[in-house]
Amino acid sequence: MPDAAPLLREVFGFDAFRPGQEEIVGAVTAGENVLAIMPTGGGKSLCFQLPALMRGGVTVVISPLIALMRDQVRALQEAGVAAGALTSGNTAEETDAVWEALERGDLKLLYMAPERLAAGSALGMLRRIGVSLIAVDEAHCVSQWGHDFRPDYLRIGELRRDLGVPLAAFTATADAETQDEIVVKLFDGAEPRRFLRGFDRPNIHLAFAAKDSPRRQILDFAGARKGRSGIVYCGTRNKTEVLAQALREDGHSACHYHGGMEAEDRRVVEARFAREDGLIVVATVAFGMGIDKPDIRWVAHADLPKSIEAYYQEIGRAGRDGAPAETLTLFGPDDIRLRRSQIDEGLAPPDRRAADHARLNALLGLAEALDCRRKSLLGYFGEEAGNCGHCDLCDTPPETFDGTTPVRMALSAILRTGEWFGAGHLIDILTGTETDKIRARQHDRLPTFAVGRDRTRPQWQAIFRQMMGRDLVRPDPERHGALRMTEAAKPILRGEAGIELRRDTIRKATRRPAVKAMVSDEDAPLLSALKAKRRALAEAARVPAYVIFPDRTLIEMAETRPATLDAMAGIAGVGAKKLDRYGATFLEVITGEARAAHPVQRRLAGRGRAGIYDQLLEVQAELARGQGGIDKPLSCSAAQLAKVAELTPGDRPGLERVLGDRRAERFGDAFLDVLGAAD
Incomplete structure (x- = not known):
């Protein structure tokens, strides 16, 4: 087997491995099943490309994006490696060249999209060409509940079994739950050798800010970095177009990108971003996975991402070359409401929706953090770290205050209303707002009614947001998002513990959402x-x-x-x-x-009589065997009960005409009682 060091230098041009690479390369080369979690820019591709040159046979690389595959194939070919890709983006000549190289036995790396595995001919072809290793890039796409799920990734485990070869899976985005899902679906639950090479990207500066004229905030952030390539992520397609136009009017080179564009228009944007310096792409999350541009200097989120995993992956597109890069994420109450509704309106089962709410809570906790953001971020992925000295909170520690009293007020309101209401109704109680729902439920008589009237409604929203971010309360999907206390909240409610809150985000919360919601927070x-x-x-x-x-x-x-x-x-x-x-x-x-x-x-x-029908059914069930419960069973047909409910005869002769003598005798008096009470 060839030595790795000469190949590393001669083919890839590196004198030494990056941290963590050498051990992974050794395990993959030795034919072990491997799951490697490596940070973006950590050199994942080399960890399967180099072993491919050191092993016999063909290494099949399954990757989700055509553009990324083509870039890697070109780079390998430039380095003298026999590599090819079978994708829908190939010309006929390119496809013929790949097949010829396979037939000659020359090809060392074959790139394929997972969708190609659905073709019946794929397995036969892969058996014939002598595959010795399967490498899976972006392995988190196998997670059915992840934001990048690709259904055809579920076929890869079957492919590994059929070919009987080792598999190496790589990703930069996988929490413990997703890692376990990868093991089950790609390795049939048999534990591979895991490599966790850390999630830290120390060259990336992290920053969050509460929304306050968000368009101006983005323009100011981009203006301070004029001439540098960047990405702005937005929550809607329309917003990408509007914000891209605003950036152009502000003197930037900017274009938009979203899934609603024609395929050719999207390819033009991708090509421009790859070759132009200083271009800003304003995009939805449709733009991103597989971007191999190393010198993206900043990433901004004009809206809150969907989850902490999505946030980590999206900011990871900055600074892949290891040079300094910056991020900014804006957030506000409208974002949280949107993300909550997207989770609740999804078709996932309740346990998955609860997990998605927990992931969103983790992101809110990062947004509302009191100290080092990097420490909070890495802590979510199970890594311990000290203060980084390279985030907005390390640069300027936030002003805090003792939030124990308002938090106890909020928790008391939750408890006294039986944990059946959302933040909107609870804030109405705390601020003393006499709505119809407050009066109907007599919540204006609660001891907590109006105890928090010294704070504005937006300020209370900021407090509830911090409480969710600190995991003191969670929305209960079984109660349509009603807030329930966690165990962590109980010591605060009992007066056994205190809590610090950020003053700046509460002080800035002075404006109501600009767009009127379709319904109240409560509904x-x-x-x-x-x-x-x-x-x-x-x-x-x-x-x-x-x-x-x-x-x-x-x-x-x-x-x-x-x-x-x-x-x-x-x-x-x-x-x-x-x-x-x-x-x-x-x-x-x-x-x-x-x-x-x-x-x-x-x-x-439809005629307002279904309630009477229900009562007649209940009475009939009680008297089915007579008053003493020993008579021969007797019942009325649905049509007869409907006529009674609909015609409402007011006396026994009327009932006898509908039911006949026997049924009128058994049920008549009781039915007349029901009809009399209804009219």
Whole structure:
């Protein structure tokens, strides 16, 4: 087997390995199954490219992005390595050249997209060419609940079994849960040799700021770094276009990028960014994974990322050359509301939604940190670190204050309302805001009502945000986002512990969100749950969501919270057919109880008589064997009960005409009591 050092120098031009590379190269070369977690810019590709040259046979590299594969193949070919890629981006001549090299046995590295594994011919081809190693780049894409999930990554484990060869998986983004998922899906649960080479990128300066004229904040940040390549991530497609235009008007070279653009337009932006110095790309997260540009000097987030993993991966695109790079992440209450609703409206099961909320909480904790951000970030990934001296909080320690009293007020309000409400309603209680819901629930009589009126509503939102970031409270997905206390909060509530809060983010929280929300904070989680159900039904039926119910109908459901089919029938947009088809389903979302409604009952609901039908059913069940419970069973048909509920006969002769003598004798008096109470 060739010695690694000469190949490292002669082929790749390096005199020495980067920290951690040599041990990984040795394990991969020896044919061990490997899972390597390495920071972006840490030299992952060399850890499978160099072993490929030291082993016999062909190394198959499975990578998610065509542009990245093509770049790596070109670089290897320039270095004299026989490498090729089979991708949809190939010309016919390029594909022919790859096949010819495979047939001759010349190729050492073959790059493939995971989607190609779906072709029936792929396995036969790979068996024939003598594969000796599978390398998987961006292995976190196998995680079904990750933000970069690629379904065809699930085929890689089967490929490893069929070929009977070792597998080396690499990624820069995998917490402990994702690592375990990789082991299960790529290695069938058999423990590979794990290498955790750290998540620290000491050359990257970390900074967060609460939103305060966010467009101006981004323009100022970019202006201080004029002429340097950067990326601005935005939460919406429209925002990328608007902000790119603002940057151009401010004298920058800038363009936008999002998934709604034509493929050719996206390729033009990618090509410009690769070759132009000083270009700023304003993009959604559609732009990023696989970017191999080493001299990106800064990354800014105009909106809060989806999770701490997404944040880490996105800032990791800066400073891949090891030179200093800077980041800025803006956040505000609208961001948090959006991210919460995206989680709640998703189709993931409850345990996964809870995990996503926990990941978002971790990111909020980083945003609201009291000391070194790098220490908080690395702590999330299980690494201990001291203060880095290279983040905004190390540069300028934040002003703090004793937040024990307001936090205890908030926790008391949560406890006294049974942990059934979100931050919006709790803030109404604390500030003494007499809403209809406050009065209906008699929450204006609570001891905590108006105890926090000395603070504004936005300031209380900032306090609740810090409480979530410190994991004192968590939204409960089973209660449509109602806040529940964690164990960490109980010592503070009991007066056994205190807590420091950041004063600056509270002092700056003086403005309400610029965009009016569709519903109140209190009703927003339920609206998200209703939208999630609508989305699932729409996808199953392959129709647009509004065909099930328009937004205004779901908004009215969230605000009025109907508890019966009769009440549901009164919602605008719920006609008889939709009530019959969807009424019970949406009631279950609102009430949390499954309700199987008879078709007759659903029809009556449109006329306001379903409640009477329910009561008649209950009475019939009680008297099915007579008053003493020993008579021969007797019951009415659904049609007969419906006629009773609908016609409301007021005397026994009327009942006898509908039910007949025997049934009227057994049920008549009780049915008349029900009808009399309803009219």
